[in-house]
Amino acid sequence: MKSNSPENINLPLDEKKRSLSVVKIGGNVIENTSELDKFLVHFSKIKGPKILVHGGGKLATQLASKLGVESQLVNGRRITDGKSIDIITMVYGGLTNKTIVAKLQAKNCNAIGLSGADGNAIQAHKRPVKEIDYGFVGDIDGVNTAFVASLLQIGLTPVFCALSHDGQGRILNTNADTIASEIAIGMGDTFETTLYYCFEKKGVLLDIKDENSVVTHINSEKYKELLAQEIIADGMLPKLENCYHALHHNVHKVCLGDIEMIQEDAQLFTTIIL
């Protein structure tokens, strides 16, 4: 039992919460079997409660093309029609999710694969039709944090695919980055949550051509500087906005980097705090 020594009293309340790691991997890791296996070895070694969120990758597009289902893009954004949502449910919720779960089980990580419909984990509504009808795309209304916490409580590691549901019997396609941040935000009430975004770079780079030019620490002040210097630009802009959204909503810290980042002795990645 902790005593109320001055040291402890001075600790922010958050420090007393149990740690939780929420890790998101993208399609580029999933598509490459040896990269995926390497990632899962690292992931299974993360100490304490953890959650994995995986994107889809090109497999769904490939399957759609084989089945003669055209991928519709409007202004560069994918439209999820009736046939597409079925294909996505097969690939994300079936093949990719169960492959990852079976591989984690072989690494003594007691994984359980979930869509947002399972245990009513991720409630969403179909994106309203304005200029564009995105089809069966879901915008998140809430995360069933009590359910997720109860799975963690019995020693399970939830593995989420990028599917939500509307509570009316419909599966919806939802961005995996958003699912990861919403879960991290939801769990932030009871856990000291770190959100890891694994992508193809080692972090935020000062020089896009130099993989070793990683900015290892970013706080709000540094963030403003990097924005002003246009070092954070293009695709990194929405990524960092997403990170700060999470940090402003109960997430302890966000880490950006490649799959090596989640190793205990990892050093070269970007840690982002408020």
Add this chain to the structure above:
Amino acid sequence: MKSNSPENINLPLDEKKRSLSVVKIGGNVIENTSELDKFLVHFSKIKGPKILVHGGGKLATQLASKLGVESQLVNGRRITDGKSIDIITMVYGGLTNKTIVAKLQAKNCNAIGLSGADGNAIQAHKRPVKEIDYGFVGDIDGVNTAFVASLLQIGLTPVFCALSHDGQGRILNTNADTIASEIAIGMGDTFETTLYYCFEKKGVLLDIKDENSVVTHINSEKYKELLAQEIIADGMLPKLENCYHALHHNVHKVCLGDIEMIQEDAQLFTTIIL
């Protein structure tokens, strides 16, 4: 609180266990949207803890054919090669399972979809190659009853597809009837388990052409009689053998019938006991 009155003392111990319903539906229900919806309305109304196990149906065969993957049959039995297990994982574990879960959620049934890899629920080994190599087909070694019980405990309704895993990272194809009976057998230690097999008939029929000639009650003695009279023959032989295997291993009773059977006021179906 129950008193130790003579009536209670005379009750067999099993009577004091909590009831559990394990319901298996076949492909013919899954393929037909209106039949499936009707079934799920009945299923969601079952009182007390319950588990659903679903077969595959023709969707996997149709998808395989569209993708140009030939369904190999040897002596009338399907061979699950590498491409087939991926298709089965997509259809059974993805589309079918998540569709059922989302529909049950819409009916206020807190469903959670599972393969045998999730939570290490169903451990199996690849069927050894003798005369025939069945490919990625799993023979069950055990059911993780503690995991299943913990899900029931937090008010969830597990929905199992016909997939097991080998603990080495491999998903395996396992017969849904067998998954249902092994789950019912495993849960029999802690629950008074009733196993429901929903199929296309109203039960065991005295006259195969008369849907109303249902034998409503079968015990071991009646079973022998029906066998001697060859009323139980052909496809019903292994079905009934399977039922008695379950009854001899801790399952309280087995019911055979169509989807109406699981309604509270259902009368025309077959109840099988020891």
